Amino acid sequence: MDSKHLMSTYARKPVAFERGDGVWLYTGDGEDERYLDALSGLAVCGLGHAHPAVTAAIAEQSAKLMHTSNIYAIPLQEMLAARLCQVSGLDAAFFCNSGAEAIEAAIKLARLHAHADNPADARIIVTENSFHGRTLAALTATANPAFQSGFEPLVPGFVRVPFDDLDAVQAALEEYPVGSAVLVEPIQCEGGINIPAPGYLSGLRSLCDRHGALLILDEVQTGSARTGKWFCYQHEAVLPDIAVTAKGLANGVPIGVCLARRHVAELFSPGAHGSTFGGNPLACRASLATLDTIEDQDLCARAGELGNYLLGALRTRLSGCGLVREIRGKGLILGIELTQPCRELVDLCLEHKLLINVTVEHTIRLLPPLIMEQDQADQMVETLGGCIERFAESKTPGNGEPS
Ligand SMILES: Cc1ncc(COP(=O)(O)O)c(C=O)c1O
Numbered sequence: 525m526d527s528k529h530l531m532s533t534y535a536r537k538p539v540a541f542e543r544g545d546g547v548w549l550y551t552g553d554g555e556d557e558r559y560l561d562a563l564s565g566l567a568v569c570g571l572g573h574a575h576p577a578v579t580a581a582i583a584e585q586s587a588k589l590m591h592t593s594n595i596y597a598i599p600l601q602e603m604l605a606a607r608l609c610q611v612s613g614l615d616a617a618f619f620c621n622s623g624a625e626a627i628e629a630a631i632k633l634a635r636l637h638a639h640a641d642n643p644a645d646a647r648i649i650v651t652e653n654s655f656h657g658r659t660l661a662a663l664t665a666t667a668n669p670a671f672q673s674g675f676e677p678l679v680p681g682f683v684r685v686p687f688d689d690l691d692a693v694q695a696a697l698e699e700y701p702v703g704s705a706v707l708v709e710p711i712q713c714e715g716g717i718n719i720p721a722p723g724y725l726s727g728l729r730s731l732c733d734r735h736g737a738l739l740i741l742d743e744v745q746t747g748s749a750r751t752g753k754w755f756c757y758q759h760e761a762v763l764p765d766i767a768v769t770a771k772g773l774a775n776g777v778p779i780g781v782c783l784a785r786r787h788v789a790e791l792f793s794p795g796a797h798g799s800t801f802g803g804n805p806l807a808c809r810a811s812l813a814t815l816d817t818i819e820d821q822d823l824c825a826r827a828g829e830l831g832n833y834l835l836g837a838l839r840t841r842l843s844g845c846g847l848v849r850e851i852r853g854k855g856l857i858l859g860i861e862l863t864q865p866c867r868e869l870v871d872l873c874l875e876h877k878l879l880i881n882v883t884v885e886h887t888i889r890l891l892p893p894l895i896m897e898q899d900q901a902d903q904m905v906e907t908l909g910g911c912i913e914r915f916a917e918s919k920t921p922g923n924g925e926p927s
Pocket residue numbers: 622623624625627655656657658709713714742743744745770771
């Protein structure tokens with residue numbers, strides 16, 4: 525492996541996969557070169573790797589037409605927009621290629637909305653521990669100073685409040701009574717799998733209605749059925765003004781979307797925003813195949829059921845482990861918070877052929893594919909349980925660090 529010609533924006537693990545099949549990734553042909561993927565490429569491959577329906581759609585579409593341009597009509601884009609509006613309850617879509625780009629579109633819509641009332645006072649209220657992406661405005665909305673450091677000056681017009689704190693949002697909306705928007709993740713994933721109390725999203729909706737503010741929900745990670753509904757806000761029967769999603773939308777083909785209510789969507793006019801690749805025929809066809817499969821296989825329900833099963837199984841398996849502070853999750857977004865930093869666990873699990881991730885230093889993050897079978901879920905729990913026990917033993921005074 526030789527990465528000297530890559531910019532070092534990632535601390536990569538020294539492992540490269542050459543093929544995938546469902547929940548498995550392979551570094552070679554042997555069964556001992558098989559890894560159980562409990563991350564789905566960070567919530568992207570919800571249907572697992574090399575899903576036949578998506579593969580067939582991409583193969584057929586790429587042989588026919590991959591790209592024209594948004595200066596022409598794109599029927600597959602119109603079909604996908606209609607489909608996403610139907611499942612989201614929103615009215616119109618702007619397509620791009622990533623989560624951060626979808627957030628940028630939402631921020632631009634919020635600015636246009638604010639300028640209609642008060643050009644000087646456009647404020648977007650964001651939360652502590654948030655993550656919204658790496659482009660400059662998305663990075664400004666992101667809470668982590670480590671990600672922002674060195675990239676100043678950041679974008680003006682953002683106000684930060686604690687997450688899951690309706691009083692703080694109300695105070696901010698009272699301080700900035702015109703031209704405001706509220707941007708939150710329904711569950712903070714990068715920020716540590718923080719699940720707000722029931723009523724948070726509906727409380728935000730009421731506050732935004734009362735103050736004429738836009739409610740923008742970042743469903744980049746929580747969308748595409750991952751929490752047991754198409755969009756996480758549907759657990760509270762709330763409708764935002766804008767919802768953005770990306771990751772799981774086309775099972776690995778890059779795509780992002782900013783969805784909005786009609787009166788907000790209409791703030792964009794030709795030339796106001798754009799993206800060369802956004803919503804091209806290939807990406808839209810892959811996304812339609814992904815959405816069809818989620819619907820045909822009832823994977824929203826599956827994510828909810830398997831998520832509940834996994835929560836129970838993890839709690840049972842780890843019940844005696846003093847290092848575990850809390851196990852929480854919704855659908856197939858699961859977090860195991862430990863009492864101490866645990867990044868070494870990623871390597872320990874890798875040695876045991878299990879792919880996991882650790883976020884905010886002490887929380888194990890699991891994002892298994894929606895198609896995971898119960899015996900595979902059991903294997904994941906068993907391998908992870910064993911690794912956490914070994915890690916805990918190594919932290920017991922007198923024992924060495926894990927290998
Ligand atoms: C909630 C959320 N918003 C935005 C992003 C940025 O998405 P992307 O990496 O596709 O730009 C992410 C990525 O992890 C995310 O989790």
